[in-house]
Amino acid sequence: MIIYGWNAKNIKQAPLENYECPNCQQKQSVIVIFARYVDIFWIPVFPFKKTAVIVCTNCKHETEENNIELGTKGAIQQLKSAVPIPKYLFSGLALILFAIAFFTYQGIQNGEKENAYLGDPKAGDIYFLKNDKGKSANNYYLMKVRKVEGDSLWISYNSFWYSRMTKKLDPKDGFYNIMYSMHKDGLKELQTSGELKKIMREYSAADGFDQEVEFHESDTTAN
Ligand SMILES: [Zn+2]
Structure with missing residues (x-):
């Protein structure tokens, strides 16, 4: 059985100035950028999306990206595109490519060996x-x-x-x-x-x- 799923990794967190929490009206929010990725057996295989969430550090209220007001959106987009996706989120993909290369190489080696045996x-x-x-x-x-x-x-x-x-x-x-x-x-x-x-x-x-x-x-x- 292959256990796979989606996961999210916090890749950037930055204070968001002058943003008023819609819940407690305090201006103590941070913006958190997540990289969403597919994992297989808990190994990240490849990231497919970055998402942003505004979190109020006072009351923990969270505002999802879709619900963020237009005025704030530009700053968030900028931050989002500036944050690089960590390379380790591709670990699984690298492992898979390595395994394919390894087994292909081994297959060719075995094939050559068998042909040599057949001929002699x-x-x-x-x-x-x-x-x-x-x-x-x-x-x-x-x-x-x-x-x-x-x-x-x-x-x-x-x-x-x-x-x-x-x-x-x-x-x-x-x-x-x-x-x-x-x-x-x-x-x-x-x-x-x-x-x-x-x-x-x-x-x-x-x-x-x-x-x-x-x-x-x-x-x-x-x-
Ligand atoms: Zn709040």
Whole structure:
């Protein structure tokens, strides 16, 4: 859930001379300029408006900008436009732009890395694949490169299906101890068809990606 809202920050306060409070008739008012801004998770994202309020320091009576008499309005407008909007009210916007730049950069880096992996497969590479034709919610499976012999690859599949790109293999899961041969170009086809979601070369044995399971005739293979 994203918590967002509007907030106002007092950015300037100045005494307003000779202004008679409509409530107590004292001449002790101040003019307060607010910057209104949008916030998300309490971080100011961007300011969108400056507003002015006259506050009587004697009785606390407030006069909103719309109700301010014409004579006083000019001075208020001047003050309003002279007050700069504090830069920190753009913090959220800066954060958002930074995050977009960061993830775009990371995405490009990952894409380049995956293309390099595809062009030069190595034993141990793990491919995360998704079978989009499957009706089940569990349609992610894995393929591991076992051996590379020239343009031919020996690959094996894992035994479980997952609902997403799992970060860990189930303790009972593992790669079957039987291998299939495949032409190197088959990897590019997996990418073209959209079936390939991710290639992993560096991983930790602690996450189970080195686990093996024995293949039985009764098992349904992943392909
Ligand atoms: Zn007053």
